[in-house]
Amino acid sequence: NAGVTQTPKFRILKIGQSMTLQCTQDMNHNYMYWYRQDPGMGLKLIYYSVGAGITDKGEVPNGYNVSRSTTEDFPLRLELAAPSQTSVYFCASSSPRVGRGSTDTQYFGPGTRLTVL
Amino acid sequence: AQSVAQPEDQVNVAEGNPLTVKCTYSVSGNPYLFWYVQYPNRGLQFLLKYITGDNLVKGSYGFEAEFNKSQTSFHLKKPSALVSDSALYFCAVSFIGSYIPTFGRGTSLIVHP
Numbered sequence: 001n002a003g004v005t006q007t008p009k010f011r012i013l014k015i016g017q018s019m020t021l022q023c024t025q026d027m028n029h030n031y032m033y034w035y036r037q038d039p040g041m042g043l044k045l046i047y048y049s050v051g052a053g054i055t056d057k058g059e060v061p062n063g064y065n066v067s068r069s070t071t072e073d074f075p076l077r078l079e080l081a082a083p084s085q086t087s088v089y090f091c092a093s094s095s096p097r098v099g100r101g102s103t104d105t106q107y108f109g110p111g112t113r114l115t116v117l
Numbered sequence: 118a119q120s121v122a123q124p125e126d127q128v129n130v131a132e133g134n135p136l137t138v139k140c141t142y143s144v145s146g147n148p149y150l151f152w153y154v155q156y157p158n159r160g161l162q163f164l165l166k167y168i169t170g171d172n173l174v175k176g177s178y179g180f181e182a183e184f185n186k187s188q189t190s191f192h193l194k195k196p197s198a199l200v201s202d203s204a205l206y207f208c209a210v211s212f213i214g215s216y217i218p219t220f221g222r223g224t225s226l227i228v229h230p
Contacts (some may be wrong), residue, residue: 004160031216033217035206035220040126040222040223041160041222042207042220042221042222042223043207043220045217048214048217056200058217090160092160092161096129104149104211104216104218105151105163105166106151106153106161106163106218107163108160108161108162109160110159110160111158111159111160
């Protein structure tokens with residue numbers, strides 16, 4: 001299994017440009033997440049999905065959009081890039097199971113480093 | 118609501134000495150607690166977790182953590198630090214029925230030779 005893969009690894013955008021950060025997992029996980037990581041601020045949840053066709057906002061959703069048409073893919077869209085969106089973006093997945101043996105360990109991708117100038 | 122605090126931005130320890138990285142939490146109900154490690158320019162990797170059962174949890178690379186309900190803490194420990202343990206460590210909390218964890222701000226562990 002490749003686990004969680006993200007593309008691109010690095011990207012520089014100009015203010016106002018748009019882009020899509022790709023995320024794919026091959027573990028058949030139902031939960032997927034997008035986080036941003038800023039120095040000294042830990043991880044902030046942008047959006048998450050509990051299954052194909054279902055998405056919800058996290059702590060910092062403004063300026064971003066997501067879709068989940070398949071179990072495997074969870075792309076993150078930036079429509080009008082702003083300098084405040086300069087960050088490292090991580091995608092993660094998990095497969096919590098209710099009841100005995102329930103677990104929600106997250107598996108993270110390698111990240112996308114985005115700079116908006 | 119749930120929250121987690123990592124009170125130290127940085128922990129310095131000499132190689133061979135024991136290390137502790139602190140974490141306290143606040144959650145409604147029984148917590149799920151996690152530790153993750155992040156090496157430079159990499160994603161987070163799972164170290165260990167507490168769901169239920171024994172308060173002392175053993176994880177990867179010789180790390181362990183002790184769940185203390187009365188002090189609402191889940192400190193990460195290792196008896197003998199290695200230089201290769203130098204990394205950023207994150208504590209996270211969720212609770213039964215919620216699979217959206219909240220992460221702490223991270224603690225940078227620096228192990229000196």
